[in-house]
Amino acid sequence: MGAGHAHTLYRAGSSPVHTLPPHCKIAAVFCFVLVVVATPREALWAFGLYAVLLAVVAATARIPAGFLLKRLLIEIPFVAFAVLMPFVAEGARVEVLGLSLSQSGLWGAWNILAKGTLGVAASVILASTTELRALLLGLQRLRMPPLLVQIASFMIRYGDVITDEMRRMRIARRSRGFEARGVRQWGVLAKSAGALFIRSYERGERVHLAMLSRGYTGTMPVIDEATASRAQWTYAAALPLTALAVCLTGWMLT
């Protein structure tokens, strides 16, 4: 989430996964995750198959395993939560290595771990094979309201600028001997936040002026048209459809 995020998330490439139109990819990932979430947790093997599916996609996109694993770290807080669950949950208890654990808690932990991890992995693959801009275009093609797309694109464009201003303010604070150590520094931090807001807001006004000056009337002119062929849709649909087959089998077997 740090500054310069725009450049570290995306891994440039020309694999078949990279070249798919963005809206196909977003739809595919979303459907895939939905299918995963809907899978009964008792179908252990199904989750194994999902993982294999994702591994195949990652391999096709030539994303190194290390990169993928590192990005999975974002999940850690919830891993902690999942690990604790067997201790907290209700219901029948089982003895594992001398600890009394809740059976349903164990299932719950497994459920969150498996589904959460698959979800994160799928999103990571999407973000690392699709440029920021393309993602936004994709969302637009998927009928996300244009205003929302515009807000998101302004946020992306100016995220760095604002973060940079925040960094400069921190340097200015520190070079005058300020170090945030505890609650007594809240006032100063809040003043910085206030100043940052004013700067952001005023920049928003100036950007709007600049847009008006070039004939902006409330809608963004569409310059790039991304369209997807039937073949590309089919290609992208392979992932969620396979997953769906696995899921349905899972439901029938359990």
Next chain:
Amino acid sequence: MHVPDGFIDAPVSVATGAVAAAAVAVSLRGARRELDEQAAPLAGLVAAFIFAVQMLNFPVAAGTSGHLLGGALAAILVGPYTGVLCVSVVLLMQGVLFADGGLTALGVNITDMAVVTTVVAYGVFRAILKIAPNRRRTVTVASFAAALLSVPAAAIAFTGIYALGGTADVAIGKVFTAMVGVHVLIGIGEAAITALTVGAVMAVRPDLVHGARDVAARRLELRTGAPVRTPAPASPDGSAVSGGSAAPAGAARPAGSAAPATARTVTAAPATKDDADTAPAAPRRSARRVWAVGLGAALLCAGVVSFYASASPDGLEKVAADKGIDQKTEDHAAKDSPLADYGVKDISDARLSGGLAGVIGVGATLAVGTGVFVVVRRRRAETDAEAR
């Protein structure tokens, strides 16, 4: 508390998705009203601001730190509709780009963190402004209360969603009672920073605080007849044209951030008129009030409303940890964890444990709140002394 995939089951995820979509649709229309045609760039910049502010960690005590959620802040500064949009966009981007929060849980996350926080915060904020004298200090107090309540409100919403579609088999009572203490603390942090931030904006650009905008129209004055001097030889007489009272202040308008001069131009509302000489003193008094109100509200939250405990961002994991330790001590009577007493009582009576959690919440709140208050005051005194 970015909920990942699989935490909430599929039907409830879809349902909350629909709720979130509806809320965003309503906000889209509302935001156009709030911001006119400037909606896109301004909301985008505010979203970038919220995104940045979430990275601004404020230290709570030795070793731990928290960060703003920004829902209340956004609602107060730019209005509820734009606030919902901004936080939603931030959550969407975090989900799609950083895999922070699951894609299928996006509905849950938006409903919980974007919609509930902003709506509750704005409601509380407006309600207080309505009943209290309309002053600048009231704005600060109202921001504090709004932010303070918005966090537990999000928690209640989360607990509700969890009750409907939680995949983990943990008793509802347990989930939220355990969260009380932790989340009231989080609420206090959020409230303090939000109130101080709104106060800082109020001091410089009060017109930017939504709902505290005021328009004072004045008649135009023409300064014609002053000689326009033309080129070459210097004819010394033009000194009559020295720009009157307005000229120097004019610089502040586009650049904006020039503090004291602008502060008095626009004030919250009719009754305001904080004179220039009271302005420097105001923060201290307002801080005292803020803390008094804050502690009162905290008591209310944790004590009376202890049943509607709070499940809120980032405290979720903390609660899980506490709960886990707690249960462990119960089962094995092991180690003397700081929460040992609390755990012993928590056998299977959710109500009893609820009450206890509430009491602990109040206690902790009072202690920390008072501590913060004292420290801030002492700090103020110090800085006042240092600064000439």
Next chain:
Amino acid sequence: MTSAPPSLQVSGLAYAYPDGHQALFGVELTVARGERVALLGPNGAGKTTLVLHLNGILEAGAGSVTVAGLPVAKANLAEIRRRVGIVFQDPDDQLFMPTVREDVAFGPAAAGMRGAELAERVHRALDRVGMAEFADRPPHHLSFGQRRRVAVATVLAMEPEILVLDEPSSNLDPASRRELADILRSLDVTVLMVTHDLPYALELCPRSVVLSGGVIAADGGTQNLLCDQELMREHRLELPFGFDPRSVTAPV
């Protein structure tokens, strides 16, 4: 001067901000087609406010603005904004699109231009500021000087009648400053340049006006104006140390 209507005619322009603060008190200014004029004045004189009137972003409280004969009014705002190209001081405000190409295309595309014609227009504008090979880069990856040049291109792409530059030389290193001057000289459009950089004004603009206290306080040849020490003092205008406007042969 030709018989064509002046590129810019401002008369009796007064304006107060919504908060009641009045910034302009009856501005009179005429700029003929093809002229390059510097707009000088101390901080807070109302320069930015004046600029925002030229394309109708601010609506005149009193008085009028016409651009090449067309009055600035709600009805013809789109055409006015095509004719008046404003380059803002901070290129980050102006370059809001994800790539340089899209940013330069924004104006013409908003006016309805599409396809090959649009691509050609974009290429020509970028070529005029020497930034053609940066078309696919995101603006925030460029240097400050490059961003300023792209900002000029975004406006040139609309083929404006008059180019308005707000502090074009601010924050530029000397080389970028000179490159920008070369570009501006090579353009055959009317230029109104708001600046504190007096040598830059002397280098580029034969004529200058001084805006002070919300009115035009002086109007004349740049060199004469800069040599008038009393006028300069009175309006808080100062030349850089060691710079003598008399020692320079100013372009006429």
